[in-house]
Amino acid sequence: xxxxxLLLIVSASLLILGILKAWRDQKQKRLGxxxxxxxxxxxxxxxxxxIKPMIEYVKPPGRMEQQVDEIYKxxxxxxxxEGLAYYEDGIPQSDNFNLRKLFDDGTKHLHKYEYxxxxxxxxxxxxxxxxxPSERVALLIHIGVAQHSQAKWDQALGSWKxxxxxxxxxxxxxxxxxxxxxxxxxxxxxxxxxKAIESYERSLRIKEKIGDDHGIADTYHNLGLLYNxxxxxxxxxxxxxxxxxxxxxLRDEHGIAQTYCGLGNAYCLKRQWPQAIEFYEKSAKISxxxxxxxxxxxxxxxxxxxxxxxxxxxxxxxxxxxxxRIEEKxxxxxxxxxxxxxxxxxxxxxxxxxEALEFYSKSLVIYRKIGDERGMAQTQGNIAVLYxxxxxxxxxxxxxxxxxxxxxxxxxxxxxxxxxxHLEELKKQESRDQSxxxxxxxxx
Numbered sequence: 001x002x003x004x005x006l007l008l009i010v011s012a013s014l015l016i017l018g019i020l021k022a023w024r025d026q027k028q029k030r031l032g033x034x035x036x037x038x039x040x041x042x043x044x045x046x047x048x049x050x051i052k053p054m055i056e057y058v059k060p061p062g063r064m065e066q067q068v069d070e071i072y073k074x075x076x077x078x079x080x081x082e083g084l085a086y087y088e089d090g091i092p093q094s095d096n097f098n099l100r101k102l103f104d105d106g107t108k109h110l111h112k113y114e115y116x117x118x119x120x121x122x123x124x125x126x127x128x129x130x131x132x133p134s135e136r137v138a139l140l141i142h143i144g145v146a147q148h149s150q151a152k153w154d155q156a157l158g159s160w161k162x163x164x165x166x167x168x169x170x171x172x173x174x175x176x177x178x179x180x181x182x183x184x185x186x187x188x189x190x191x192x193x194x195k196a197i198e199s200y201e202r203s204l205r206i207k208e209k210i211g212d213d214h215g216i217a218d219t220y221h222n223l224g225l226l227y228n229x230x231x232x233x234x235x236x237x238x239x240x241x242x243x244x245x246x247x248x249x250l251r252d253e254h255g256i257a258q259t260y261c262g263l264g265n266a267y268c269l270k271r272q273w274p275q276a277i278e279f280y281e282k283s284a285k286i287s288x289x290x291x292x293x294x295x296x297x298x299x300x301x302x303x304x305x306x307x308x309x310x311x312x313x314x315x316x317x318x319x320x321x322x323x324x325r326i327e328e329k330x331x332x333x334x335x336x337x338x339x340x341x342x343x344x345x346x347x348x349x350x351x352x353x354x355e356a357l358e359f360y361s362k363s364l365v366i367y368r369k370i371g372d373e374r375g376m377a378q379t380q381g382n383i384a385v386l387y388x389x390x391x392x393x394x395x396x397x398x399x400x401x402x403x404x405x406x407x408x409x410x411x412x413x414x415x416x417x418x419x420x421x422h423l424e425e426l427k428k429q430e431s432r433d434q435s436x437x438x439x440x441x442x443x444x
Contacts, residue, residue, distance in 0.1 A: 094135055099125050103139070110146055113333055113370035118146040133170030137163050141178055148186060151373035153410045157186055177206040177215055181222065188226045191413035196226055214255075217246035221259055228266050229414075236266045257286040257295055261302060268302070273310040280306060294335070297326035301339050313346050320346070334375070337366035341379050348386055356386055374412060377403040381419060388426065397426050 094100055106121035125131075126139045144159035160182045167175030184199035200223050207215035224239035240262045247255035264279035280303040287295035304319035320343050327335040344359035360383050367375035384399035400423045407416035 094132070096128065096131055096135075099128055099131055099135065102128075103142075106142060106146075110142070110149075113149070115146040115150045115371055119143055122146070133166065134172045134175055137167045137170060137172055137175035137179070140166060141175070141182060144182060148182075150371050151375075151410050153186055153190065153412075157183070160186070173206050173210050174212070177203045177210075177212065180206070181215070181219060184219075184226075185222060188222070188229070190411040193226065193230055197223070200226070213246055213250055214252065217243045217250070217252070217255060217259075220246070221255075221262055224259075224262050224266070228262070228269060231269070233266045233270050237263060240266065253286050253290050254292055254295065257283045257290075257292065257299070260286070261295075261299055264302060264306070268306050268309065271309070273306055276306045277303065293326050293330050294332060297323045297330070297332060297335055297339075300326070301335070301342060304339075304342060308342070308346055308349070313349060316346055317343065333366050333370050334372065337363045337370075337372070337375055337379075340366070341382065344379075344382060348382070348389070353386060353390060357383065360386070373406060374410060374415075377406045377412075378415065381415070381422075384422065388422065393426050393429060397423065400426070 102121050102125035106118045106125065109115070109118035109121060122139050122143045126136060126143075140159050140163035144156040144163065147153075147156035147159060160179050164176055164179035164183070167173075167179055180199050180203035184196045184203060187193075187196035187199055190196075200219055204216060204219045207219060220239045220243035224236045224243060226236075227233070227239060228236035230236075240259050243262075244256065244259045247259060260279045260283035264276045264283065267273075267276035267279060270276075280299055284296055284299040284303065287293075287299055300319045300323035304316040304323065307313075307319060308316035320339050323339050324336060324343075326332075327339060340359045340363035344356045344363065347353075347356035347359060360379055363379045364376060364383075367373075367379060380399050380403050384396045384403070387393075387396040387399070400419045404416055404419040404423065407413075407419060
């Protein structure tokens with residue numbers, strides 16, 4: 001566009017200069033071949049300079065131009081929806097400088113895994129006078145996000161319930177949908193399947209009412225993840241396909257990559273490795289194309305999981321290393337902790353106990369640093385499994401008892417059941433040992 005305008009200006013300037021020169025020659029009584037030649041040359045130069053932009057403006061718009069126009073139109077309509085930007089981009093619409101400053105501080109702390117500082121900033125913003133009801137809803141939602149990241153699930157639940165109630169009072173439907181969606185995610189993690197589905201479906205009805213296509217696609221995606229974890233893989237794929245259809249219509253490449261990953265997870269859990277790997281690779285290709293390094297690192301990690309589960313451990317390690325390089329580059333500490341944990345699993349599968357413990361310890365250090373109690377408990381659980389495999393039952397039992405208490409405290413029923421199962425198995429082994437007079441390899 002810029003170059004076309006510039007060429008048109010040059011073209012017009014050349015033509016004007018040619019005409020002025022001819023007029024001056026006429027005034028000085030030098031009209032004739034010289035003046036005529038000047039006009040012809042100026043006209044030709046003007047045509048040469050202006051032909052490209054003139055063709056561009058005259059020709060009918062092609063498919064690409066139409067798509068670009070549609071994208072801009074969609075974005076404009078999206079931003080004009082009342083309150084939508086509060087949940088997509090923070091609080092950019094506010095004219096309250098102090099609010100914007102505190103919100104920016106909070107989100108920066110959130111991205112650096114400084115959750116206590118993030119909550120403090122959001123709460124100071126919430127305490128400001130003369131802020132809009134929908135802004136208070138957005139702040140409560142972000143407070144809940146930080147609490148959720150700390151595995152303070154009951155506190156997050158309270159914040160999101162307060163956000164929903166505030167959104168109802170403010171007649172803020174976008175806020176209601178956002179709060180319900182977050183409540184669904186938390187209930188999903190707690191293993192409260194029916195409550196999670198109810199929250200997601202209530203959120204979905206509001207998003208359909210207000211025409212929030214992006215939100216509808218995200219909710220379908222979350223329902224797919226839930227049914228995936230429940231083991232209802234065909235239903236998971238059905239919801240992922242619905243999400244994908246909308247995201248393709250919206251040309252949301254980031255969302256498409258995420259949904260490909262969700263489909264990969266479903267096939268991975270079904271132990272259909274070729275299909276899982278195909279979808280993960282599609283996701284990685286898009287993330288790489290759009291420069292989404294975080295998404296690319298996560299997809300490499302998922303690909304590594306697929307290869308590990310299918311028994312190709314060397315390929316799994318190669319992919320985990322690729323994931324780690326990106327995570328270190330972008331300072332994604334949470335991602336690094338997860339990947340270190342997965343590398344530990346590979347070494348454990350190989351019977352390399354000391355290497356496995358080394359990587360679990362690296363993961364644990366990061367989880368402790370960023371205050372992710374659930375991540376800490378999961379990694380400690382892997383260490384306990386490692387001790388159990390080595391016959392160090394007392395050490396394993398002690399860890400399983402500790403993490404069972406933590407999982408029960410935060411309401412993580414699926415992981416609590418896993419820890420309880422390990423403890424029951426250890427008790428049975430100890431009973432058998434007592435009856436045969438054997439003992440474990442514990443150092444206690």
